[in-house]
Amino acid sequence: MISIPITILLGFAVILTAIISGVVGMAGGVTLLSFMTFFLTMDVIVPLHGIIQLSSNSSRCYFLKDKIHKKISRFFFMGAPIGTLTTYFLIKEISHKEFLLVPMAILIFYTIFKPKKLPQLNIPYWGFFFLGILTGILAPLIGATGPLLAPFFLRKDLDKEQIVATKALAQMFTHLLKIPLFLALEFPYLDYLYPLVFMVICAIIGTKIGVLLLGKVSEKIFILIYKSALLLAGIRILSKIFLV
Numbered sequence: 001m002i003s004i005p006i007t008i009l010l011g012f013a014v015i016l017t018a019i020i021s022g023v024v025g026m027a028g029g030v031t032l033l034s035f036m037t038f039f040l041t042m043d044v045i046v047p048l049h050g051i052i053q054l055s056s057n058s059s060r061c062y063f064l065k066d067k068i069h070k071k072i073s074r075f076f077f078m079g080a081p082i083g084t085l086t087t088y089f090l091i092k093e094i095s096h097k098e099f100l101l102v103p104m105a106i107l108i109f110y111t112i113f114k115p116k117k118l119p120q121l122n123i124p125y126w127g128f129f130f131l132g133i134l135t136g137i138l139a140p141l142i143g144a145t146g147p148l149l150a151p152f153f154l155r156k157d158l159d160k161e162q163i164v165a166t167k168a169l170a171q172m173f174t175h176l177l178k179i180p181l182f183l184a185l186e187f188p189y190l191d192y193l194y195p196l197v198f199m200v201i202c203a204i205i206g207t208k209i210g211v212l213l214l215g216k217v218s219e220k221i222f223i224l225i226y227k228s229a230l231l232l233a234g235i236r237i238l239s240k241i242f243l244v
């Protein structure tokens with residue numbers, strides 16, 4: 001069980017990180033995950049973090065529902081369940097999960113520092129089917145997959161609202177898929193009911209504030225903030241890989 005002072009502290013962290021995700025479409029989830037490690041163990045963090053992020057991403061989808069890119073979403077939806085089902089059979093066999101972060105770090109730093117002559121990560125829409133499989137595999141293992149998805153959504157055919165909305169829908173779906181997975185693995189969600197309800201409310205409040213701020217940010221500033229958030233996420237991932 002989580003104590004009341006820690007629940008309140010986590011609630012404030014949820015609001016702040018939801019604001020970040022509402023503006024940038026990423027970085028809030030991985031920041032919250034990092035903060036939760038000060039108080040909880042990873043076997044508790046990942047299932048709880050999934051519920052909180054589900055509420056954050058679903059509310060972001062609702063507030064920006066007219067901006068969701070339907071083709072990208074359909075392909076992602078077809079692939080993600082395949083990945084989650086695969087993880088169900090693998091999760092107990094994988095001991096060093098931190099090394100699964102290596103490909104994510106490579107993608108992030110390629111996106112930020114790539115020379116102009118090298119191609120962008122501008123995959124065709126059907127490529128999101130395979131990205132869905134990969135995300136479905138990794139989401140239950142490492143918790144936050146925003147930094148994995150982010151490089152693939154930084155594309156010229158999406159404006160800032162479409163990036164935030166469509167990426168939020170993809171993440172919402174992967175977090176939703178984690179719930180039956182962890183229930184099948186017998187995680188006791190009911191033991192954490194009251195802290196979860198409080199943090200879900202905080203996530204919705206923070207998301208609303210973030211989406212309001214998103215409308216006031218120019219496309220140029222948005223891309224700059226997005227890449228800065230990616231860089232910070234990449235540094236955090238490297239620290240998790242090498243400082244274990």
